[in-house]
Amino acid sequence: MASMLRRITAEDRREAADALDDLKATLAYAGTQLPSPGIDWQCASVTGIVLIDLGAAPTSVVVQIVDVLRAGVRARREQADQQPWYPAVGATVTLHAPGGVPLAAKVVGANEKLITVRLDSWLTP
Structure with a gap:
């Protein structure tokens, strides 16, 4: 045994x-x-x-x-x-075009390496 x-x-x-x-x-x-x-x-x-x-x-x-x-x-x-932060899918973020023009965007995909956004509008000066 x-x-x-x-x-x-x-x-x-x-x-x-x-x-x-x-x-x-x-x-x-x-x-x-x-x-x-x-x-x-x-x-x-x-x-x-x-x-x-x-x-x-x-x-x-x-x-x-x-x-x-x-x-x-x-x-x-x-x-x-200290883990890297990234926005959640569906969140609204503001990007800035050259010259500081704000661009509204919606996050359509996000992980630790890549954030995909859809621009809601394109503002031209």
Whole structure:
């Protein structure tokens, strides 16, 4: 039974090992580390569920990890706020012809790379 479960959980065990390596490398890059992380191989061989044990850590280490996580969340939010803006389909926009003449236009297509408009009027000076 155990050998069959080992075959079934082989990919999960590899993913767990990779995830733990990534976590340790990321924390090391941020200047901190968990004192005793590991993978609970015994649980995987009995239940089929691979658990990553983050171990016991002193408060100072947990505070450092929380700081790293907060910085990452903050960076993601700031990045999301800086996404390029483009008008929605159906919106009315004003374009400017040479000489500053305003042109009313309706957005008929928009995505992250291209905005298609239909001029509602052409004003000539």
